Amino acid sequence: MLPSTSDSHLDELWSCDTLDKASSFITSHSSPFLLHNFVGGMYSAPHNSSASPSQHITSFEPKTGRPIYTLPCTQTDAVEEAIRAAKSAFPSWSKTTRAERSAILRRVSELLQENRELFAIWESIDQGKTLERARIEVDRAISNFSYFSTFILHEQTAARMVDGVALTYEHRSPAGVFALISPWNMPLYLLTWKIAPCLAFGCTAVAKPSEITSMTAFLLGGIFQRAGVPPGVINIIFGDGATTGAALVASPLINGVSFTGGTQTGIAIRRLTAHQIGKHLSLELGGKNPTLVFADSMEPSVRDRTIRVAAMAAFENQGEICLCGSRIYVEKSVYSDFVREFTAYVKQKYVLRETVGAVASLQHYDKIRKYLELAVEQKATFHLGSAPPALSENEAQGYWIEPTILTEVAKDSAIQIDEIFGPVVTITPFDSEQEAVQLANDSEYGLAAILLTTDGARMRRVGEQLEAGLVWVNCWLVRELGTPFGGMKNSGTGREGGEHSRDVFTVLRTLHLPAY
Known part of the structure; x- marks a missing residue:
């Protein structure tokens, strides 16, 4: 008690x-x-x-x-x-x-x-x-x-x-x-x-x-x-x-x-x-985090994992996690397959009112709704989801937004640039590794990134170029509490976790004692 x-x-x-x-x-x-x-x-x-x-x-x-x-x-x-x-x-x-x-x-x-x-x-x-x-x-x-x-x-x-x-x-x-x-x-x-x-x-x-x-x-x-x-x-x-x-x-x-x-x-x-x-x-x-999907990650032996990790990073907690991968970039040779299989997986696994909850507030609902209305205006392709209806504070029916998958979104669209912080992802093709890194880093934010590939050299080569404080390779949201947590660019300053938290909450002095 x-x-x-x-x-x-x-x-x-x-x-x-x-x-x-x-x-x-x-x-x-x-x-x-x-x-x-x-x-x-x-x-x-x-x-x-x-x-x-x-x-x-x-x-x-x-x-x-x-x-x-x-x-x-x-x-x-x-x-x-x-x-x-x-x-x-x-x-x-x-x-x-x-x-x-x-x-x-x-x-x-x-x-x-x-x-x-x-x-x-x-x-x-x-x-x-x-x-x-x-x-x-x-x-x-x-x-x-x-x-x-x-x-x-x-x-x-x-x-x-x-x-x-x-x-x-x-x-x-x-x-x-x-x-x-x-x-x-x-x-x-x-x-x-x-x-x-x-x-x-x-x-x-x-x-x-x-x-x-x-x-x-x-x-x-x-x-x-x-x-x-x-x-x-x-x-x-x-x-x-x-x-x-x-x-x-x-x-x-x-x-x-x-x-x-x-x-x-x-x-x-x-x-x-x-x-x-x-x-x-x-x-x-904040973060507007990229997920990079390379063609080798869509090979039959790892295909299911790739789809699962990308979907988890996009839609867990209704996309209301600062670490979510809301910009998905896919190598062109597997782009169509990824969009089709990703959409089918999300439709099956991320079900509104069952495995997907409501967004946190009416104000946030309205914010997300305006981005989805913009997607309609800009003629983006909706593979899943739609622009939800406007609600008033007196309508006690909850703040429910379906998982939404968009393609054909312009690079300079606010949908692609702003942190929507909801169950909304964009999928965009890329031609080369260099272009993938360029697209991933083309953001004011630098909190997290997800890299999906089976190529060990690429894991290091691309992972070390991504402008993000946290990079996950073939996984997402894995945390060891001693590792540094924080972002680059407009995603923040400082790190927390283990000894990095000690740096935040303590002051450091150096004492000099004579040896004689």
Whole structure:
């Protein structure tokens, strides 16, 4: 049972460990229930949260369009209160031993495992993804805490002698208080990807999930209570980017920002913090990722794998993953075969309302719809899918968009250039390896790329030319948590994962000791 709070709905939420129970809970309330901030180890409404209706945000269930809950759009004074709680907790938490931090993070991991189905159900309801996909992402959140709980027990440092004159060694210490801001597409997984290393390396934080998908972050506060995380070490506040997020990242009390989200928001964060030179910034931003399909990958022995990987990279989580391969380039000699077989596979395996969920919000539905209407105007060929109808907020029918496969899309079309971030892919032929690399790199983004080939020399030759922070060869979304995660160009700055996360959340000094 979750520790009691002033919110009478909280214990009810934690009993909703089946879809039927969760649905019954939602329908039993005549109006959306309120989420409270988690500050100083307790759930509480910001002092100004009832000042006006404009300071609340309503979140809707993507699969039905019905309102589920409201959350405070936390104002600047309440943001500062959360930051002060984190700052007060920092001196003590930063001095705890690695073994102590490890034990607490391990307990967080265990509690998430015990409540796996509860978190998966609310993630599915809140974000629109399938329950199967939500379970995968909860498992990854569990792994985030488990991984960093052991990583910090095996850290290494470097020491060197300077010609017998001095011994030098590197020393790291926690960087301070962090703003951790996560997106709406993989809410729990990406939020815990930030919280776990932040706490592991001795920092404290104020986390802000997306206002579109805040439910699992809300429940996460209860996990931290039960795991014995000291009050103020991790605080979770709710609100939008313009009000809450801006106040959080701009505060001079914040020592660093780890952000995952859109490129335009990343640019805004850099502007807000440009004068704060010492503030650590890790920005994982957008992507318009290429999938390169070479003719040898369509040989009979590997053909099924090629189609499966390309489809997975295109349509998992409704295409709402920053790493999705939404621009598919196929060697001309196998282009027609690929388009035909790929379309047949997607039609069979990625079925709306079964293996494909709803997109996250009405605003996002409208964004994707406009790109598909543009495809109609530009006379692109639809092999699957169509432009969906316009919806109003009052139409409680959900935000459903069919997997869509387009060909004959011009190179300079916005469909080919912009990050649509939905179940939409384009397929384009290429003649040569050189042209394939040129097409893949012809983007402002450089987050990820998928390379499908059986030629070992090409794997290296092309893979090392692709302007992408992550390159997958004949697979996709495979992660080892110690590897660097991040992009090139407008896809961000900085890397996270293992020792790269340590770089984000610690400061490094070099000590020189005389050798005599």
